[in-house]
Amino acid sequence: xxxxxxxxxxxxxxxxxxxxxxxxxxxxxxxxxxxxxxxxxxxxxxxxxxxxxxxxxxxxxxxxxxxxxxxxxxxxxxxxxxxxxxxxxxxxxxxxxxxxxxxxxxxxxxx
Amino acid sequence: xxxxxxxxxxxxxxxxxxxxxxxxxxxxxxxxxxxxxxxxxxxxxxxxxxxxxxxxxxxxxxxxxxxxxxxxxxxxxxxxxxxxxxxxxxxxxxxxxxxxxxxxxxxxxxxxxxx
Numbered sequence: 001x002x003x004x005x006x007x008x009x010x011x012x013x014x015x016x017x018x019x020x021x022x023x024x025x026x027x028x029x030x031x032x033x034x035x036x037x038x039x040x041x042x043x044x045x046x047x048x049x050x051x052x053x054x055x056x057x058x059x060x061x062x063x064x065x066x067x068x069x070x071x072x073x074x075x076x077x078x079x080x081x082x083x084x085x086x087x088x089x090x091x092x093x094x095x096x097x098x099x100x101x102x103x104x105x106x107x108x109x110x111x
Numbered sequence: 112x113x114x115x116x117x118x119x120x121x122x123x124x125x126x127x128x129x130x131x132x133x134x135x136x137x138x139x140x141x142x143x144x145x146x147x148x149x150x151x152x153x154x155x156x157x158x159x160x161x162x163x164x165x166x167x168x169x170x171x172x173x174x175x176x177x178x179x180x181x182x183x184x185x186x187x188x189x190x191x192x193x194x195x196x197x198x199x200x201x202x203x204x205x206x207x208x209x210x211x212x213x214x215x216x217x218x219x220x221x222x223x224x225x226x
Contacts, residue, residue, distance in 0.1 A: 034214075043202055043217035044154070088154065098167065099215070103153040 002027045004091050006102035015111050019076040023089030023102055033072045036088040044088055079109045115218035117203050123224045129191040132221045134203030135184055145188050146202040193225045
């Protein structure tokens with residue numbers, strides 16, 4: 001069974017520090033990897049996508065993918081209280097649209 | 112664009128009643144997805160449509176659940192009869208191409224409580 005694993009947290013990080021969120025997946029054929037952010041009571045919104053090994057940077061966010069080790073991570077630099085949310089990792093194989101979702105990691109940024 | 116629109120935002124009903132959730136996808140998006148989210152099970156895909164045709168309904172938990180998409184701008188998810196274990200947030204999402212690399216746009220969700 002295809003699985004995506006995340007530590008549920010909460011992960012508590014002081015304001016201004018780097019928050020590191022991790023996700024592992026079971027299917028070696030996975031091709032597309034996504035990080036969605038979900039504020040409490042709101043819907044998920046895409047913040048990063050990554051498709052090849054290495055790092056992808058977008059502002060304060062960096063996604064890292066290592067297909068050999070089957071993990072994807074999200075780094076948030078200069079963490080702000082507004083980054084406090086649940087971060088969902090999602091993985092898919094392009095040949096089958098169904099996204100496999102992790103349970104999410106709750107991140108708390110402490111002022 | 113107004114985004115994906117869901118109604119109602121909140122629904123409280125009694126066990127055994129019929130519940131209908133509604134969704135309007137983003138114009139031009141050919142794929143529509145219904146998800147359910149609970150603390151215990153996270154986000155679960157229930158069913159998705161391509162060009163109004165149901166493609167995969169393997170996530171629909173029971174025959175009590177049904178979904179339709181009569182046209183490109185409207186879809187419903189119906190639960191009949193409803194049970195307390197159906198209490199969850201139901202999200203509708205849409206995307207343009209439906210490939211695994213495509214961004215999903217979520218609606219605001221319907222918080223369903225079955226008493």
